[in-house]
Each structure stands twice: as C-alpha cells, then as structure tokens.
Amino acid sequence: MSDLSGIDLSAVVKAYDVRGVVPEQLNEDLALLFGAAFVETTGAEAIVTGHDMRSSSPGLAAAFARGAAAQGADVTEIGLCSTDELYYASGTLGLAGAMFTASHNPARYNGIKMCRPGAAPIGQDTGLREIRALVERWAAGEGLPEPRRPEGSVVRRDMLEEYAAHLLSLVDLSGIRPLRIVVDAGNGMSGLTAPAVLGKVPVEVVPLYFELDGTFPHHEANPLNPANIVDLQNAVRENAADLGLAFDGDADRCFVVDERGEAVTPSAVTALIAVRLLAEHPGSTVLHNLITSRTVPEVVREHGGTPVRTRVGHSFIKAEMNRTNAVFGGEHSAHYYFRDFYNADTGMLAALHVIAALGSQPEALSGLVRRYQRMPASGEINSTVRDTQSTLAAVREHFTARPGVATDDLDGLTVSAPTWWFNLRPSNTEPLLRLNVEATESSTLNRIRDEVLTLVRA
Known part of the structure; x- marks a missing residue:
C-alpha cells in the first residue's frame, strides 16, 4: 500500500459523500480502506457497488470491493450505472451500496456515495463520520483489523x-x-x-x-x-x-x-x-x-x-x-x-x-x-466571505429591526416578509455564503438581493 499520510481526509469526506481529486486526494489504496471501513461500520455481510464513466472509476470501485471482501462481505458489482440505478439495486436487493462518481464535478475528480440497505442515506451523522475515523486510523499505519468472517466473493450482475x-x-x-x-x-x-x-x-x-x-x-x-x-x-x-x-x-x-x-x-x-x-x-x-x-x-x-x-x-x-x-x-x-x-x-x-x-x-x-x-427568483448567488458566522449575524441584525420580518435557522438564515424572502446559507466545504431570494415583484427581488449582497460583500 502506498503512503497515505499526506492525504487530508477532512478535505475529502464531505457532508454527504466522499469526493476529491484523483490521485492526489483519492486513490485506489484509499478506496480499499473505505471499502473495509464501510463494511466495519455498517456490519454489512453483502454489498452492491457501481460506478460512472470516469476513467478512474473502475479501478476505485474494484479497490473498494477488495477492501469490503477482505472484511468478509460478498460484493455484487453492477458496473457502469447511474447513481439512481445503484439506489435501485440497493433497494431491490436489500444491500448496502457504494457508487463511484463525482457527479457534476470536473474530470479530475471522483468520489463515493454510500448508502445502507434500501438506499438509506449515509451522511456525517449516519455513519460517514465513523467511516472516516476508521480510514484515518488505518491510513496512519495501524492496519486493517482481522476480519470477522472468511473473505467474501465478488460477482458481476447487470x-x-x-x-x-x-x-x-x-x-x-x-x-x-x-x-x-x-x-x-x-x-x-x-x-x-x-x-x-x-x-x-x-x-x-x-x-x-x-x-x-x-x-x-x-x-x-x-x-x-x-x-x-x-x-x-x-x-x-x-x-x-x-x-x-x-x-x-x-x-x-x-x-x-x-x-x-x-x-x-x-x-x-x-x-x-x-x-x-x-x-x-x-x-x-x-x-x-x-x-x-x-x-x-x-x-x-x-x-x-x-x-x-x-x-x-x-x-x-x-x-x-x-x-x-x-x-x-x-x-x-x-x-x-x-x-x-x-x-x-x-x-x-x-x-x-x-x-x-x-x-x-x-x-x-x-x-x-x-x-x-x-414568483420571480434570483437563483443561487455565491459570495466568498472571511467569516460566515459573523456575516450571518450582521445580516440578521440588519433585517430583524424591521416590522413584519420573521427569521429562522433551519439551514443558515432565512428572513421572511409578506412579499419577499431570502435564505443565506453557508457552504459545507468552502468559505462561501449562498444567497437565494424570491419576491412577488422583480423590483422587490432586485432591491432585497442588492441589499443583502451589499452587507455580505462589505
């Protein structure tokens, strides 16, 4: 196995999936560890994998399958597929699944979307944090644990x-x-x-x-x-x-x-x-x-x-x-x-x-x-900021002084009035704030959008 000590998993493991540049941030040795950690975390005795058309995808998927099989899981490989086809396979076969794709990212990227049986999602709060911790430990030199079962099989199915x-x-x-x-x-x-x-x-x-x-x-x-x-x-x-x-x-x-x-x-x-x-x-x-x-x-x-x-x-x-x-x-x-x-x-x-x-x-x-x-809508507008939390606080203070305005914090900051609303939400991975505005009139939309952007970009 190659040296993985230089790979920063905090930059690779996102809120909902794994994603990074190949091979600098994600390679086959790392994919093997993710396969083993996936089985260890989920307790899966059998899994299904699929991959997209990126040149790195078949190798990464095969390495993940080897890691999973080494920990005793049987692997069904469905090969080239869309992500929703992988979800279908997970659902209909009742197996935990892993899809190798970087979705819409440029060609140099790849990633892993993982789910439990029935296509149930795996994110930071539902297993991804534990998978990352295992991979970090093993990559640091501890080595894989002894498998609890004999090595699993790897079979293909269309x-x-x-x-x-x-x-x-x-x-x-x-x-x-x-x-x-x-x-x-x-x-x-x-x-x-x-x-x-x-x-x-x-x-x-x-x-x-x-x-x-x-x-x-x-x-x-x-x-x-x-x-x-x-x-x-x-x-x-x-x-x-x-x-x-x-x-x-x-x-x-x-x-x-x-x-x-x-x-x-x-x-x-x-x-x-x-x-x-x-x-x-x-x-x-x-x-x-x-x-x-x-x-x-x-x-x-x-x-x-x-x-x-x-x-x-x-x-x-x-x-x-x-x-x-x-x-x-x-x-x-x-x-x-x-x-x-x-x-x-x-x-x-x-x-x-x-x-x-x-x-x-x-x-x-x-x-x-x-x-x-x-209603007219702005679409998503991104702004790079130094401190997302202090910027959100400044925007909140500016708008809550007005009568008839309500706020909530379900995801970022949402500010609502009878004829308009906006949401300002931090990116999960970058120092960005994402703004979406909607209003009953285009003139109102433009005014609120510009007012928020002036505060954010000051």
Whole structure:
C-alpha cells in the first residue's frame, strides 16, 4: 500500500459523500480502506457497488470491493450505472451500496456515495463520520483489523433492464400524444440509462452527447449552470421539440427546458410532480427544501397535500421522507425523491413524470408550468466571505429591526416578509455564503438581493 499520510481526509469526506481529486486526494489504496471501513461500520455481510464513466472509476470501485471482501462481505458489482440505478439495486436487493462518481464535478475528480440497505442515506451523522475515523486510523499505519468472517466473493450482475422496467412500472405513459424530446446526457451516465428507459416510451428522442466520456468534451455535466444547457436550448428550438431534458454526470438530477428552449425551474417541476402524485395518493405529505419557491407549498395545499419544509441535502431529505412517509420531495438543485423509489432521488423518474404530464394533455410545456412559476427568483448567488458566522449575524441584525420580518435557522438564515424572502446559507466545504431570494415583484427581488449582497460583500 502506498503512503497515505499526506492525504487530508477532512478535505475529502464531505457532508454527504466522499469526493476529491484523483490521485492526489483519492486513490485506489484509499478506496480499499473505505471499502473495509464501510463494511466495519455498517456490519454489512453483502454489498452492491457501481460506478460512472470516469476513467478512474473502475479501478476505485474494484479497490473498494477488495477492501469490503477482505472484511468478509460478498460484493455484487453492477458496473457502469447511474447513481439512481445503484439506489435501485440497493433497494431491490436489500444491500448496502457504494457508487463511484463525482457527479457534476470536473474530470479530475471522483468520489463515493454510500448508502445502507434500501438506499438509506449515509451522511456525517449516519455513519460517514465513523467511516472516516476508521480510514484515518488505518491510513496512519495501524492496519486493517482481522476480519470477522472468511473473505467474501465478488460477482458481476447487470441490472440496467430491471432498473428501467421498475421506473416504467411507476408512470403510466400508454396514452400520451407523440412528443419529440431532446436529451442532453453531457457525456454522462444518462447516455446509458436514457436509451434503456426512454427507448421503451412512445416518444422521439433527439440525443445530445450520449457517448460516455469522463473528460466531458462538450460541456460540464452540471445542468444548473446556465452555460451548460445552451446546446440543449438550441437543439430544442432547431428540432421544434416539445421538451428538453439535461442530466448531470451521474444522472441522479434532471433539468428541464420547455418548447421555447426556456429553463423550467426545479421548483415548478417539483410542483408539477407533486400535483400528479397527490392525485394518485390524496392527502399525502410532500417535502420541499427551504430554497424552493413558496409556490411549492401553496400548490401542495391547494391539491390537498401537506407540505413539509426541510434542510438542503439528500441525507436530510431521505431521512425526512422516511419519518413522514412522504410520497415525494423536491429540491432547488433538481434532485427529486420518490417514496416508490426507496425514498431516493432519481432524475429519470422525474423526467418520466414530466413526459406523462405533458403528453396527457394538449398544452405546450410553457403553458403547463406557468401556473407553477408564480414568483420571480434570483437563483443561487455565491459570495466568498472571511467569516460566515459573523456575516450571518450582521445580516440578521440588519433585517430583524424591521416590522413584519420573521427569521429562522433551519439551514443558515432565512428572513421572511409578506412579499419577499431570502435564505443565506453557508457552504459545507468552502468559505462561501449562498444567497437565494424570491419576491412577488422583480423590483422587490432586485432591491432585497442588492441589499443583502451589499452587507455580505462589505
């Protein structure tokens, strides 16, 4: 084993996953230790692994499997897959799982997303802290403990068709009208999963960048950056398409553009899917993180559901999905969670719901979602600061002096008034504050946004 003493695990182990530059921060020797620590922490006798299309992913996944097997766990490797396919495997097989991906990060990065059986999340408070502590101890020279069981087996299994069939069983697409859909895979894993799923749907797919390529030669696989959906927007217009879909690198997020090539906000997608699922499951709970539009809880209440506001982050939302038995949850970052998908996030299932909603009625997508885009929003604005806590305190003091203003600390600082609200939230990994503002009028939005940014950047 190579020398791991120079690797700073505090920079690699994030709030919800492991992520770093390969090989400087994450290499195969370290992945082996993570595999062993994963088994030690979870007590798993069998696990499932998968990986994305990055050149480093197969080696890292294989090393993790060796570490897990050395501690006595049997390993099922499903190979190339999307993150939500790994969650499907974890759920349907009842196994703890590990996905090797750095999602939307640049090519030099890789990482590990881990879960317990049934796709239950592993974050800092649900096992990741313990896994890091073991890896640090072993990397410092203590060595792996004696395994409690004989060495486990490592077997391969392809689950793509099972995954596709499961998704298609959850949405009725039999009666939809003909649709032309542009899909931008961004050279990520939806280049594999989209043909398997959408190839069985009565729609015409115009593919963009379906070739699996972890160097991302066309654009970063991060559709929340407006620069990365320009090709999709142009292709929708050029092909007179009804809809455009863009997936991130590991295809657990889905971003939508309408027939004009205009972006549909994830909040509007959340509201649209909530309406569909509340019609199927009347009176259910729907989760939304605190940065989604106020329109989302309004729409949920209008359709007889119970909205529940949550912190940002998949481990928090999945835990809340389980606690509340919510039928669905949505985030501003285009993560969508489904009770029928082991409470996990899946961009492809969200896409199928949008296709079903659009294809089951004659209206264009822009008209269909207009009712769910009621307030102007700023989008996320990042500011680098020296001291996040003192900056938050200064912003709080500035705004709480005003009548009719309320604050809460569910995740960062949220300040609310009758015609506007904003959330200012520290990054988990960088000296950044992330600002989101929404208001009933654009002029109010601009005024509040500028006022907060002046305080933050002073």
